[in-house]
Amino acid sequence: MRPRAPMPPIVVRFRRFTSLNTRIRLREGQITVSLSDLLEGAPESVIRAIAHILLAKLYKKPIDAGHNLRYKRFSSSAAVTRQTELIRGARGSKRFFGPEGRFYHLEEVFDTLNARFFGGMLGRPELTWSEGMAKRALGHYDAAHNTIVVSRVFDRPSSPRYAIEYLLYHEMLHLKHPVKMRGVRRCVHSREFKAEERLFPQLKEAQAFIKRL
Ligand SMILES: [Zn+2]
Structure with a gap:
């Protein structure tokens, strides 16, 4: 050089x-x-x-x-x-804000979805609301800390239950379908992932709500 x-x-x-x-x-x-x-x-x-x-x-x-x-x-x-x-x-240490919101309790929503879509078979990870009203990262599953973080924008009366259910359902699918490697690329949303996501009944309404956010 x-x-x-x-x-x-x-x-x-x-x-x-x-x-x-x-x-x-x-x-x-x-x-x-x-x-x-x-x-x-x-x-x-x-x-x-x-x-x-x-x-x-x-x-x-x-x-x-x-x-x-x-x-x-x-x-x-x-x-x-x-x-x-x-x-x-x-x-790594991570700040933790807990699952109890003002309108929704993440553990209750998780347990409901687990019974409805996964036969109660998913182990419950840590669930926590985000610190602030994040609109860019609405939700994510952090495998290193086995934690699902959900943005607080969903914890208010104007946010319909199906929206937070859909968001959590999506993150739960990440629990069920770990990231696959395709060569050097990380395949996060595999074909099976997407097929299962379409099973959510109010998928269209939820995605439209999220788009409006
Ligand atoms: Zn995803």
């Missing part, structure tokens, strides 16, 4: 990040690299790919497609994804 420049001293540290973080910086002639300790046991070819990507970023050079693909394949592999989630679960 810089064939005529002298090689600066390089310090590499593995740190206890909660994800596959990598950082590089050049300060006072020294390059400092911080890598997640999840990468400590990575294959040599992956470490090389990371080195290339970080140096290319630092020196604003194009990133080699082969290296990029190698790193993406590694970081999205099932084993690494699972390990990252376990570590996030153990290390």
